[in-house]
Amino acid sequence: MMNLSQEQWWEKYQEDDNAVILDVRTIEEVEEVAIPNALHIDIYKGQGFLDEIEQLDKSKNYFVYCKSGGRSNQACLLMGQLGFENTFNLLGGITEWEGPTVG
Incomplete structure (x- = not known):
């Protein structure tokens, strides 16, 4: 897992042909604002989250984000335990995001 600044996270994502953006916030948060083309799996679903991640x-x-970087950090750690080798946490989350958004 790597914690990346906005600039690093977005730049690395755009250069990566094998990248997936993963939003781990609640559906209510996603409906307010989101990064385009993100896959949404709510980390608060507990076992349901783990089942979907599997x-x-x-x-x-996986380029993972949430509201401020806490839940996405947790998601990256869980994904690492499940065998995911490349997860990148967006420091500051969508709160500090200055890139493209939808919603």
């Missing part, structure tokens, strides 16, 4: 392709690189 279905993902472990060979991909």
Whole structure:
């Protein structure tokens, strides 16, 4: 897992043909504002979150974000325990995000 600044996170994502953006916030938060083309899996779903994460392709690189960086950090740690080798946490989350958004 790597914690990356906005600039590093977005730049690395854009250069990566094997990248997936993962939003781990609640559906209510996602409906307010989100980064385009993000896959949404709510970390508050507990076991449901783990079950959905297990279905993902472990060979991909996951760029994970939440509101401020806490839940996404936790998600990256959990994903690491499940065998995901490349997870990148967005420091500051969507709160400090200055890139493209939808919602």
